[in-house]
Amino acid sequence: MSLGTLDAESSIRSKGSPDLETIDEPGSIPSSLFTSVPPTIEYSSLTQRFKPILNRYNSEFCTIPLTFQLRINPFRYRVDLDPEPTFLVHAVMALSGHHVNSISTLSHRHTSLQLLRQSLNVFIDAETMEDCVFPYAYFDTVLSNQHKREWDFFGLCGCPTALAKIVMQVARLSAERQNSFSTLVFAFDNTVISEIEQSLESWCHIPAATAFRDEDSMHQDQDVMHCSEAWRNGLLLYIFRVFRWEPGTSVPTRILYRARVTMDHVTSCRSVNMMARQALLPLFFAGCELRDRSTQTDIIKLCSVWDERTRYQMFRNTIPLLEEVWAEQETKGFENVWWGQVVDKQHTSKAHPLKVRLCFG
Incomplete structure (x- = not known):
């Protein structure tokens, strides 16, 4: 069965069912004036209704984000969830629809976001720098149980576990710092940040035990x-x-050097396995700092290639965001532009009926 379109009603509608018949009686309306009513199928759940598409998602689409093939993939949709998370079903449908260019994608996406916000019942002030989507306590719990799982953070998202911990720490600290400025309740202590910087400076990749087993x-x-x-x-x-x-x-210049080095590391990854696509966020950071035109062009090309090969919109959406940062730098001067504010403008825009959340992987 072709899943080129995700309109489930058309893809799994029953075939060969008889039309509704009417019997002529004296004085009754002629049966020719009745419109034939197609049969309908009643489903016990959304999972049952969209089963062919959810199956394809689990067998094909959910493996695309992974760095490596994992036997246990946390991106898979679990069909045994009870109660059935309606917003999650629509989210998977929207993502699947994106992969096959379905016209139903936006509808499922909108429904998913609406239902998620209703279930969370959370309303955030658009003017505040937010906390992490996943609370640090949640991340800490996942981390403490990682030895029991058949995946690691690098296999999942291309970021080593030690650095993933720092990502979460820095995100939490940046929110605390912003709150300290806005509320004037306490002064932010940079001691922890200095310690994190030192740990990053000293961190290095340790080759795997099988690194030199063969050329591959x-x-x-x-x-x-x-x-x-x-x-x-x-x-x-x-x-x-x-x-x-x-x-x-x-x-x-030493900071700009970091940006150039980030770019060099991304482009040094072989294109055959697309591992470099997992470094979209650091590439975005680097792109915001690099003013060399040829380098900017190379970054746009990379995002375009990743968009075409993965069909994930985050690569496509990064391009206009970078172009907006570069345009503001041209207009206001490089020293006067904080690209974090450019990002903030996107997800606080009143033009979107639902709050936009930018995703970099």
Whole structure:
């Protein structure tokens, strides 16, 4: 059965059922004036209704985000959930529809977001820098149970576990810092940030035990190293901009060097396994700092290639965001533009009926 369209009603409608028949009686309306009513199918759940599409998602689409093939994939849709998370069904339908260019994609996406917001019943002030979508306590719980699981963070998202911990710490600290400025309740202590910077400076990739077993293993390990180094340098870029930089001051060359190194590590990954696509966020950080035109063009090309090969909109959406950052830098001067504010403008825009959340992987 073709799933080129995700209109489930048309793809799984029953065939060969008889039309509704009417019997002529004296004085009754002629049967020719009745419209034939097609039979309908009643489903006990959304999962049953969209089963062919959910099956294809589980067998094909849910593996695309992974760095490596994992026996247990947390991106799979579980059909045994009770109660059935309606917003999740629509989210999977929207994602599947995106992969096959279905016209129903936006409808499912809109429904999913609406239902999710209703179930959370959370309303956030658009003017505040938000906490993490996943609370740190949730991340800590996942981390403490990781030894029981058949996946790691690098296999899941291309970021080593040690650096994923720093991502969560820095995100939480940046929210705390912003709150300290807005509420004036307490002064933010940069001591923890200094410790994180030192740990990033000293961190290095440790080759796998099988790294030099053969040539393919060697290439694989080098790709892992380059992707990891892109994350490490990208995090150092982010820390400088959020915790060290003052608006109107120039960016030191050593920081711009981090941006160039991040870009070099991303482009050093082989294109055959698309591992570099997992470093979209650090690449975005680097792109916001690099003013060289040829380098900017290369970043746009990378995002375009990743968009075409993965069909994930986050790569396509990064391009206009970078172009907006570069345009503001041209207009206002590089030293006067904080690209975090450009991102914030996107998801606080009144033009969108639902709050936009930018996703970089």
